[in-house]
Amino acid sequence: MKTEMTAQEAGGRISSPASWLKTWKKIGPAYLFLLPKLLLFGLFTVLPVGWTFLLSFQEYEIFDSHWIGLRNYAEAFRNEIFTGALWNTFRYTIVTVPLSILTALIIASLVFPLGHRSQTFFRASFYLPVVTSTVIVAMVWRWIFNYRFGLLNHVVGIFGMQPVDWLGQTDLALWSLMLMNVLIPPGSGILLYLAAMGSVNPSLFEAARIDGASAFQIWRKITVPLLKPTTFYLLILSMIGAFQVFTEIVMMTGGGPGNATETVVHVIYKTGFRDFEYGMASAQSVILFIIIMFIAVFQYKMLGDEGVERHKKRRNK
Amino acid sequence: MKMWKWSKLSTALLGVALFVSACGGGDNNDPAAGKSSSTNEPGATEKAWTGEIVVWDGPRWSDDKENKYHWIENKKAEFEKLHPGVTIKIVQTPWAEMEDKLNVSIAGGAWPDLVYNVSNRMASIKNIESGIVEPIDEFYTADELADFYPNALKEYEYEGKHYGVPVSTRVHSLLLNLEIFKQKGVEPPVDGKWTYDEFLEKMKQLTGGGVHGFSTYIMPSYYEAWPFLMMDGGRPLSDDLTQYTFDSPEAISGLQKFLDLKFVHEVALPDMGMSNVGDTYQAFAAQDKRLMAVQPWNSWAIASSQKEPYAMDLMVAEYPTGDSGKSISMGDVLGWVMLKQKDEGKKQMAMEFVKFLTTTEEIFITAKNYGVFPSRISSGEQRPFEANPQMERAQQIAENAMMVPRHTNWQKIDEAIQKELQLAVNGTKTAEQALKDARSQVESLLK
Amino acid sequence: MSYAQRGRLGRMLLYIPLVGLALIALFPLYWVFVTSLQLPSYQNEEMESPVSYVESVPPKLYPYGITEYWSQWDKKRDAEKLGDEQAASFHAEKMQEVVAKTFTTYSYLFKSTDVLKWLWNTTYIAILGTFGTVLFDTMAGYVLAKKQFPGRMLVFWLIIATMMIPDQVTLVPSFMIVRLLDLFDTHWAVILPGLAGAFGVFLMRQFMIAVPSELLEAAKIDGAGEWRTFRTIVIPMAAPAMAALGIFSFVGLWNSFLWPIIVINDSKMLTLTAGLKTLQDANLSSFKLLMTGAAVAAVPIMIYFLLFQRYFVKGLTVGGVKE
Structure with a gap:
């Protein structure tokens, strides 16, 4: 709320030419700084997204699209495969996102205090695998899950248990995919946390240590709160990534067995690209959009800028 | 308050801008999307058309310079020499992304003139009905069409017209690893023919010591397992494609026999069903594994397995016969498809190029080098696989193969059925439950 | 903040899981390079039929060509000691074949x-x-x-x-x-x-x-x-x-x-x-x-x-x- 108040003040002074100029001096550069990005963003991102919204109210035909109001939406909710996919995707997100962010935070926190050389080494080892495409990572994981030759069944065998058909069992397949997601170290998250920790003023830690705070207290009371904006970013990005999980599904299960691992974007892809029903695919995307947006706003309320501001205020006093 | 007004205003403005641009963009379906520089009027056939024809093709077999596009590049050069003023633009398109690229291009209003049709999705009834695929009949005489195998031609037919020129047929057959047969002292079936009971008996003899008799996978648009379901006479749809018939007692008993291989006789791998193409093929052909005596494969696997690095001693056999007494196989047909044209002269020239690519000789060459079965009877008679009896047997199977049913919603129907089959094969449902559960989904798609 | 004051043991306890995780993370990348250099369809004098190391499961942990090159080099040296020129040149050829086959896809990509x-x-x-x-x-x-x-x-x-x-x-x-x-x-x-x-x-x-x-x-x-x-x-x-x-x-x-x-x-x-x-x-x-x-x-x-x-x-x- 605080930020919007200031924005109001800035916009509220438009009365005389002199104050116009003054206002422009104050806010003009901001628009100029935004301009190049907004032009490109508007053209190549906002327009396609807007088109998707419009198309969601149409029945798409190659030569003859026409408006059908909310029918696509009604039909999407009647489609059990789509609603099932929503539920699968929701479960996938709920399980994987917190775990992957927590992993990134813990690994980054452990790596950050190490010497420069160790930090460099770990940063590279955790991030570099991200450059290998998901397709190849999925190939490795198909081997790990392989019934006869796989690593997991080898481990299971050591404990004297029967081999498991990880991706083939209806109740297990989605959990196997979650396991895969959680066990792949979140390279981007670690990299970002390290970058964010790197820009925290070290004197903050010093002061706390002089006050007699333990390392864990410093981490909990200073490091983690200061990382909030990064955490918010990671939370939103991982959530979007998890809600839009696609390549892993195509590479690992194709949505099967049955519809056990069917996810929203996989359904959207089939609806649009295979069945050529772009109107329906757009409506399904908008439904996904509304769900993610709802959660994102909620997360913003919990974690967003206000949290940071409040913390700063407290610190300044 | 002011802030709220501002954002409201800008949202409204943005909305208008979007609407205008989207309408403009959405209707921009310019059918003559290529950069054609046509100079002649429709109907003026005396003067030959000149301009550019855009052709999408994927990598095929290599020449001595390891160029996988050499065949079509040579054809392009020859054709351009024959027709001065005509340029053929070959777009090298990965097979895996061909469909995605095509769908975006069609929806975006800029499609190619000719495209090599993988897995026969381009000439689907849905596309034909939408008007994006051109019929070829005006360019072919009845005699010319009679040179194509009827089952291949039928795959491109809709309401009496043909929408594409078939080039090659692919078919599923059983591949037998003869090394394992020899090791276990099991005789392979005579002439590749066997009944289900004979098949099962041999599977039992072959299983043991880490080796399994049989395995395959079940996925949408893959039909390796389907001949088992159909061997007792079961069929997915009625002949007129209006009824779902895969829950008939014949189909259920066919599926039951297939499931029994895994659950009752244990001659199939415990994870049969949910593996994928690459992994399943590795378990069959990779030299350090080879733990599977028999697997059903599409025809590409025959030549692949015979060649390095697999160099496998294999035999092609038919699917076992069931109560119907007939061996069933399913296949599909690849070929050239021409997309919607505006200019008659260009259409004629593009078709000329297709004919140039699909002569008896070219289809023979493609079959021989690429390990697919010819769509032309005259090419087949030249015996492209004279030196390879296994390919010849598969070619015979191809000539009588059943093709995937042609229905507007086939891909959705297929998916609904295959997903139920997956649940049967992983033990979640019984054969009867699975095939009955598919009914309601399929019926709504048949309307 | 540093771990210096926490002693060597605490440090080791920290490094071991971190290094372990890093190795797990790096494995797919490593596997990509190894497989790209793996020996495909190769037959030496002791094998009955050619063997491909590329698609083996579990994956080979290093390019097998190294072992093979080594053993051929050994045999060539033994043959030279015995003065068996024919055998020596045979093994020299095998060494070349191993190298060529190891890099075959690289030479294809860069040449063709x-x-x-x-x-x-x-x-x-x-x-x-x-x-x-x-x-x-x-x-x-x-x-x-x-x-x-x-x-x-x-x-x-x-x-x-x-x-x-x-x-x-x-x-x-x-x-x-x-x-x-x-x-x-x-x-x-x-x-x-x-x-x-x-x-x-x-x-x-x-x-x-x-x-x-x-x-x-x-x-x-x-x-x-x-x-x-x-x-x-x-x-x-x-x-x-x-x-x-x-x-x-x-x-x-x-x-x-x-x-x-x-x-x-x-x-x-x-x-x-x-x-x-x-x-x-x-x-x-x-x-x-x-x-x-x-x-x-x-x-x-x-x-x-x-x-x-x-x-x-x-x-x-x-x-x-x-x-």
Whole structure:
């Protein structure tokens, strides 16, 4: 709320030419700084997204699209495969996102205090695998899950248990995919946390240590709160990534067995690209959009800028 | 308050801008999307058309310079020499992304003139009905069409017209690893023919010591397992494609026999069903594994397995016969498809190029080098696989193969059925439950 | 804060799981390189039939050609000692065969395909795209975090909102826009949409939010202009985040293949990952070729990453000194 108040003040002074100029001096550069990005963003991102919204109210035909109001939406909710996919995707997100962010935070926190050389080494080892495409990572994981030759069944065998058909069992397949997601170290998250920790003023830690705070207290009371904006970013990005999980599904299960691992974007892809029903695919995307947006706003309320501001205020006093 | 007004205003403005641009963009379906520089009027056939024809093709077999596009590049050069003023633009398109690229291009209003049709999705009834695929009949005489195998031609037919020129047929057959047969002292079936009971008996003899008799996978648009379901006479749809018939007692008993291989006789791998193409093929052909005596494969696997690095001693056999007494196989047909044209002269020239690519000789060459079965009877008679009896047997199977049913919603129907089959094969449902559960989904798609 | 005071044992306890995790993380990358150099379909004098090490499961942990080369070298030396010239030359030939077969896919890629052209295309597309992204996103992120102006939150939420529509459905309208602007079959069709992404602005904004505003206020009082403040204060302070964005954006542009395949028809204009796709056979792609392509694609990004590494550290010192 605080930020919007200031924005109001800035916009509220438009009365005389002199104050116009003054206002422009104050806010003009901001628009100029935004301009190049907004032009490109508007053209190549906002327009396609807007088109998707419009198309969601149409029945798409190659030569003859026409408006059908909310029918696509009604039909999407009647489609059990789509609603099932929503539920699968929701479960996938709920399980994987917190775990992957927590992993990134813990690994980054452990790596950050190490010497420069160790930090460099770990940063590279955790991030570099991200450059290998998901397709190849999925190939490795198909081997790990392989019934006869796989690593997991080898481990299971050591404990004297029967081999498991990880991706083939209806109740297990989605959990196997979650396991895969959680066990792949979140390279981007670690990299970002390290970058964010790197820009925290070290004197903050010093002061706390002089006050007699333990390392864990410093981490909990200073490091983690200061990382909030990064955490918010990671939370939103991982959530979007998890809600839009696609390549892993195509590479690992194709949505099967049955519809056990069917996810929203996989359904959207089939609806649009295979069945050529772009109107329906757009409506399904908008439904996904509304769900993610709802959660994102909620997360913003919990974690967003206000949290940071409040913390700063407290610190300044 | 002011802030709220501002954002409201800008949202409204943005909305208008979007609407205008989207309408403009959405209707921009310019059918003559290529950069054609046509100079002649429709109907003026005396003067030959000149301009550019855009052709999408994927990598095929290599020449001595390891160029996988050499065949079509040579054809392009020859054709351009024959027709001065005509340029053929070959777009090298990965097979895996061909469909995605095509769908975006069609929806975006800029499609190619000719495209090599993988897995026969381009000439689907849905596309034909939408008007994006051109019929070829005006360019072919009845005699010319009679040179194509009827089952291949039928795959491109809709309401009496043909929408594409078939080039090659692919078919599923059983591949037998003869090394394992020899090791276990099991005789392979005579002439590749066997009944289900004979098949099962041999599977039992072959299983043991880490080796399994049989395995395959079940996925949408893959039909390796389907001949088992159909061997007792079961069929997915009625002949007129209006009824779902895969829950008939014949189909259920066919599926039951297939499931029994895994659950009752244990001659199939415990994870049969949910593996994928690459992994399943590795378990069959990779030299350090080879733990599977028999697997059903599409025809590409025959030549692949015979060649390095697999160099496998294999035999092609038919699917076992069931109560119907007939061996069933399913296949599909690849070929050239021409997309919607505006200019008659260009259409004629593009078709000329297709004919140039699909002569008896070219289809023979493609079959021989690429390990697919010819769509032309005259090419087949030249015996492209004279030196390879296994390919010849598969070619015979191809000539009588059943093709995937042609229905507007086939891909959705297929998916609904295959997903139920997956649940049967992983033990979640019984054969009867699975095939009955598919009914309601399929019926709504048949309307 | 450092672990120095916590003693050697605590340190070891920390290093072991970290190193373990790092090795797990690195395995797929390592596997790519090993498989790209694995010996395919090879037969030595002791084998009954040729053996391929490429597709073995579990995967071989190192290129088997090394062992084979070694043993052939040994046999050649033994043969030379015995004066058996015929055997010696046989083993010398085998050594050559091992080397040739180990590198067969590399020599195919570099001799028979346009891979160098593709590498060049990708390099300059990724560099241009990354430069633009980092500059524009830092500018935009900075004002979104630190400036007050009408429409600020609207832009912020618009940016977040666009990320929630999956790419799969925006491909078609993006394609139309590219055609409308007459960019089809040019590199701009890949670069410009690459500059339009939302995540970079969001990233920079989140990063700037955490930067103390007092620092910027101090610069203002000094009478520095907006651009100078941005250049001399904001950019150095944002260096770690810019480095991270520079890497994300580069990797994203480098690895994207579907969009280049869709908007580029001329095979000589393709990007590397897209071009490699045009070499894959229809049904069974060669594992070795697939992995060689992945390895060739990975090396430049790895170099780029290692070069960019130092900016993480640089940002740290600048931020520390300034306050």
